[in-house]
Amino acid sequence: MARVLALAPDVTELVFALGAGAAVPAVPRSADFPPEVARLPRFDEQDPEAILARRPDLVVATTAGTDPRLVERLRELGVEVATIDVTTFERLGEACRLLGALLGRPESGEALASGLARRVRAATERAAARPTQRALYVVWWEPLIVAAPGTFHHDLLRLAGLANLAPEGAGRYPRTSTELLLDPRLEVVVAPDEPPLRAMFQSLLGRAEGARLARGAVEVIWLPADPASRPGPRLVDALEALVEARGGGR
Amino acid sequence: MRRAADPLLALALVGAALASLLTGSVALTPLEVGTALVGGGEDTARVVVLSLRLPRLGLALLVGASLALAGAALQSLLANPLADPFLLGISGGGAAAATLAVVALPAVLLGLVPLAGMGGAALATGLVWWLARGPLGASSTRLILAGVAVNAAASAVILLVLAFASGSRLPGALAVTMGSLAGASAARAWWLLPYTLGAAAVLLHHGRDLGLLGTGEESAAGLGVDVPAVRRRVFLAAAALCGGAVAFAGVIGFVGLVTPHLCRLVWGQAPRRLLVRSAVLGAALTAAGDTLARRLVPGAELPVGVITALLGVPFFVALLRRSA
Numbered sequence: 001m002a003r004v005l006a007l008a009p010d011v012t013e014l015v016f017a018l019g020a021g022a023a024v025p026a027v028p029r030s031a032d033f034p035p036e037v038a039r040l041p042r043f044d045e046q047d048p049e050a051i052l053a054r055r056p057d058l059v060v061a062t063t064a065g066t067d068p069r070l071v072e073r074l075r076e077l078g079v080e081v082a083t084i085d086v087t088t089f090e091r092l093g094e095a096c097r098l099l100g101a102l103l104g105r106p107e108s109g110e111a112l113a114s115g116l117a118r119r120v121r122a123a124t125e126r127a128a129a130r131p132t133q134r135a136l137y138v139v140w141w142e143p144l145i146v147a148a149p150g151t152f153h154h155d156l157l158r159l160a161g162l163a164n165l166a167p168e169g170a171g172r173y174p175r176t177s178t179e180l181l182l183d184p185r186l187e188v189v190v191a192p193d194e195p196p197l198r199a200m201f202q203s204l205l206g207r208a209e210g211a212r213l214a215r216g217a218v219e220v221i222w223l224p225a226d227p228a229s230r231p232g233p234r235l236v237d238a239l240e241a242l243v244e245a246r247g248g249g250r
Numbered sequence: 251m252r253r254a255a256d257p258l259l260a261l262a263l264v265g266a267a268l269a270s271l272l273t274g275s276v277a278l279t280p281l282e283v284g285t286a287l288v289g290g291g292e293d294t295a296r297v298v299v300l301s302l303r304l305p306r307l308g309l310a311l312l313v314g315a316s317l318a319l320a321g322a323a324l325q326s327l328l329a330n331p332l333a334d335p336f337l338l339g340i341s342g343g344g345a346a347a348a349t350l351a352v353v354a355l356p357a358v359l360l361g362l363v364p365l366a367g368m369g370g371a372a373l374a375t376g377l378v379w380w381l382a383r384g385p386l387g388a389s390s391t392r393l394i395l396a397g398v399a400v401n402a403a404a405s406a407v408i409l410l411v412l413a414f415a416s417g418s419r420l421p422g423a424l425a426v427t428m429g430s431l432a433g434a435s436a437a438r439a440w441w442l443l444p445y446t447l448g449a450a451a452v453l454l455h456h457g458r459d460l461g462l463l464g465t466g467e468e469s470a471a472g473l474g475v476d477v478p479a480v481r482r483r484v485f486l487a488a489a490a491l492c493g494g495a496v497a498f499a500g501v502i503g504f505v506g507l508v509t510p511h512l513c514r515l516v517w518g519q520a521p522r523r524l525l526v527r528s529a530v531l532g533a534a535l536t537a538a539g540d541t542l543a544r545r546l547v548p549g550a551e552l553p554v555g556v557i558t559a560l561l562g563v564p565f566f567v568a569l570l571r572r573s574a
Contacts, residue, residue, distance in 0.1 A: 044275060046421075046551065049298050053276040067421045068357045069433050076435060077301050171414050 004103065005056035007045040008065045010232030011084055011099075012037060015060065017233045018100055018108045025054050033226070033234070048073050058102060060084060064231070086231035088155040089120050089239070096233070112233065119236045120159060127161035127243045135162035135188035136180065141200035144178045152231045160242040162188055178209035186218050190242060192225035221245045255516045259530055266537040270307040273545050274298060301436065308439035309498060310431050310540045310554075311533040312446050314505055316495040318532020319525060320488035321506030322513070323453045326460040326521045327484045328390040334506040335492030338397030342404030343374020344496030345426055349408050352422040353415045360422075364438065364497040367426075371493025374400050375486065393485070428553030429502035431540050438498055445494050452487035453525060456480055460521040502539075504559040505532050508566050515570065535562055 004023045006012040009031040015024055016034050027037045028045040044050045048070065051059060056079060061071050063085035074081050082102055084095045093113040100109015135157050137147040147153030148166040151173065157164050165186055167174055180186070181204075191197055201220070204210040212218050223241055227234035271283055276298050278286070285291035286299035317335065324333040335341045347370020351363045381396035382389070408427055415423045425432060459480045462470040471477050495502070509532040510524060517523045539558035544551055 044550075047275050049302055050275040052294055052297055052302075055294060062418075063357075064416075064418055066418060068360055068418060069422050071357075072360060073433070073435065077297060172416055175413065 002057045003055060005043070005051060005054055005059045006031075007051075007059060007061045007070075009033065010065075010086070010230040011060045011062055013230070013232035013234060014084070014095065014099055015103070017112055018096070018103055018105055020103045020105060020108075023103065025056075033232075046070065048077070052077065052079070058082060060099065060102075062086070062231075086235075087150055087152055089116075089152070089159060089235070092152075092231065092233070092235060093117055116233060116236050120239060123236070123239050123243045124159045124161075127159065127246065130161055130246060132161050132163050133187040133246075134165050134185045135190060136165050136186060138189055138191040138197075139173055141191075141197060141204055142178070143175050144180060145173055145175050146180070148172055148174055152235060153228075156228070156235070156239055156242060157190065159239055160246060162190070162246075178204070181209050181218070182212055184212075186212065188219045188221060188246075189213070190221045190223060192228045193222035194225045197225075198222075252517060256527075259527060259534070263530055263534040263537075266534040266541070267307055267311070270310065270537050270541045271299065271303050273541050274303055302434075305436040305439045306431050306434040306540065307537055308436075309434040309442065310537040312439065312442050313431070313495040313499040313502065314532040314534070314536025315450070315529040316446050316491040316532075317502060317506035317536070318509035318528040319450055319453055320491040320495075321532075322510035322521065322524050322528040323456075323460065323484050323488045324506075325510055326464055326524070327481060327488075328393060329464065330390060330394060331511065332507070333394065335488065335495075336401065336501070336503060336506065337394060338489075339374045339378050339400030339404060340371050340397070340489045340492045341496045341501050342401040342408075343377070344368065344371030344493050345501045346370055346404040346407040346411070347373070348426045348497060348500065349411045349423045352426060353411050353419045363422075363426075363433075364441075367497030368493045370404075371489065371496055374404065375489035375493070379482075379485065425553075426496075426500040429500045429555035429558075430543075430551070431499050431554060432551060433498070442494055442498055446491060449487045449490040449494070450529065452483055453491075456484050457522040457525050460484065464519065464521070499554070501555060502536065502558060503555045504562055505536055505539075508562050509535060512562070512566055515572075 002023065003025050004015055004020060005026065006015050006024065007028060009028060012027050012031040013033050015021065016036065021036055024040065026041045026043045029042045031037050043054060046067065051074065059074055059079055059081045061081055061083045063083055071081050071083060082098065084099065086092050086095050093116060096113035096116065097109040100106050137153040137157055139145045139147060146166040148171065149164065149168055154164050165183060167176055205214045213220060221242060223238055228238040272280055276294065278295055278298065282291055282295050283299055286295045321334040324338065325331060344367045348363050348367035351366035355362060378393060378396045378400050381399065382392040384392050412423055459475045462473050462475050463477065463480065467477050510528045513524050513528045513531055517527055535558055539561055540554045543554040543557045546552055
């Protein structure tokens, strides 16, 4: 595979983790990992002209982040596009194998997938030592947006021994009432550690909806935002961090 | 002013078209663009010009012409300077159906979004017409009130759909509500062309009747105009034009409302003079607006409707002040 263009930072990470970084002529504007991407030129991942100008042999898009109209457009123009759909840790392994095969590196794909699966198993076993608690993964505090089943965040909670309290049937990331934070069953809230989320959380603590959070009835776990918000290979880092934060140790 | 205005209008159209073909994120010289247009040059340039820029320009011209022509015809028909496809709920109906389709259809069926948009516009048109029926047929006032009601319902549907849109579908859904020509392809432009020409022909055919209607319904009827039939055909043709535009480019505001007024300030009230010129100016404005939308902020595409409004309003105000 001569030239590979990834349309999202998580897929960029995956291509590099498979050892195919040399095939990447440019990276999307938001890509910042691994450090090697810093020296690569940037391209606008929404713009078909900018993509074509890089003459890719393969474009890797994601179901969650890429506008499907762009994928359709590129295919019409004769560009080979692979779409990665990481909604669970199991799918992350499948994505490693698929991309490995497409990049002509099936062994790297297999090695990466099985290495990640081993780490996931180990983390899950550590988590299983603790009783299951009821939790929410908060993507945004105001309005309250949480991760529902069908998302990798839901899978992150599940594998870390947390039962998701998010409403079902209202989409993958439903916007829901802050009253949910007062649910007496709620024991843990997991959130990505980002300045705007911290600020919103602080203001919430002073209000009625934040009462259980303020008096410590709910444990709040802040995960490093970068790997926790990206369904790439470092998602396993986020899982390990979550298990460790729950007292599972390493 | 009128004599000089026609060549200026043609110049504006050519200028807008050239600017659209010459600008993009891939730096191409005019010579490279010209070579690509006749099928020569290197591969990337050819694909960029023939498969991306040219279809996008074609679609911008068709959509702009459709909106302005529909606006001009509706303003004359309803004798209301505020009438345009948006006020009458037609764009809203098309946008609501297209937004729903973008969010709800499986990825392999997303090619059907324009069809959904046209269906929604047709449904809204039928609904407005049905709601506006009175003892004396569909009067102008009733049509506008019915349009406002349908538009409000369509807005509610759009907001509801947006509230449930998933991350990857949201840009597409927003593109419908704010107007975007990013989905342009040669197939879509070719598909829209005969449809637009057919509906435009109906409006142009009734240009004289619309002029007579402007003198009052009774005098128009006295001069041999079949008022109910003209009203129905013009309304349906304008709705069809607008439905096509919304289906392929989403909601591009301002063009349908203000372009006819700009033309009126220069060429006067007569619909016969007004319709074709409105279409040409609408096409030029939309193509220019789209070029700016693509290039104004590097790395981000702005909603084309915002640009067409920002571009046209100052002209409109200046002409209005001058004519006052």
